[in-house]
Each structure stands twice: as C-alpha cells, then as structure tokens.
Amino acid sequence: MDRNMTYAGVSVVLAGLLGFSWAKQGGALNADESKATDRDIAVVDMTKIFAVHKGLQAKNEEIRREVMESQEKLKALVDSGKHLKDELARHKQGTAEHNRIAKELQEKADAWKKFQEETQKHLQEQNSANLLSTYQLVNDEIQRIAEARGYRLVMNFSSDPVDAKDTAKVMQTMSRYVLYQKGLDITEEVIEALN
DSSP states (O other): OHHHHHHHHHHHHHHHHHHHHHHHTTOOOOTTSSSOSTTOEEEEOHHHHHHHOHHHHHHHHHHHHHHHHHHHHHHHHHHHHHHHHHHHHTSOTTSHHHHHHHHHHHHHHHHHHHHHHHHHHHHHHHHHHHHHHHHHHHHHHHHHHHHHHTOSEEEEOOOOOOOTTOHHHHHHHHTOSOOOOSSOBOHHHHHHHHO
16 A cells, blocks of 8 residues: 555656646646647557557467466476375385485476476566567557647546556556546557557
C-alpha cells in the first residue's frame, strides 16, 4: 500500500511539473476556454493496442510453445530424479552403489535447478524484448498519426472499469495522468494502422 501511495504521489508531482512547464511555455489552457486548440491533444489506450496487436500475439504464442517444451524437459528431469531416488532407497546407505546414486541424484537436482533458472531468464528476456519492440512499433505509428493530424501531445489513457475491491488497480487509476477526455481517443486508428 505504501508503494502504491508513493507511485500516486510521484505521478501527481510529475503531472504538476508537466502542467507547470507547459504553462510556462505558453501552451497552457485557460480554464475559461471552451476547448483546447483543435487537434492539439489526443489519447490512446496502450493496453488495448497491445492486447490486439497481431505481431505481439504471434510472439507471445512462440513464448508459450517454448514454455510447453521447457515444461516437458523439466518433467523428464523430475521423472529421472524420481527413478534415481527410488533406486537409492533400494541400496544400503554407505555402500559404493548408494554413494554413486546419491551423487548422480545431486547432479540431476543441480541440472534441474540450472535448467529452470536459465529457462526462466531466457523467457523473461524474450518477453521484455518482444514488449519493447512492439512498444517501439506502436510508438512510431502513434507519432506518424499524430504528425499527420497535427497533434502536439498524445497521452496514454485507459477507460477500463475499475474493481473497487482491487486496491492496486484503484491506486493505479488514481495516478492516471488523463482524468477526463472526450473525443480525443485515436486508439482505433492506431490499431487499424498496425494490424
């Protein structure tokens, strides 16, 4: 809860600084003005874009296949370890055969742990790389659309309903930069251009 409050506080401060610097440069809106300059600001729902981005979906499917293959390999290692453990139980402790099997069992356990750690690291790196490359593609397309339409500022906005029982989501919602928008959403244009 404290971390969420910190994030919310930082977001408010950053939003204030952004507004202050914008106002200082003469780009601020006066509260008495009826609306912003035509086509000056737009919003996009990045969560929605990522959810339907076909390229990211294909990359995520590749990761799912890798996960399934890794799970099969891990299962084979576990089954091999169980077999060795059963074999170990049949030999008297302290005998050469018992010691050999115990050593082999420890080597299998170490191999299993190493494989699991390496696989997890690889999958996390792959997922991060996929998200970053997709983000860059999406951002380039947003920039292209914004420049073509004359928008000077495009902000992330989510209109997803919030479950009041989910404290983390409530805090995330409270730290949004865009609190209200009407008619500024270009999400569908970006999705259409990307897919």
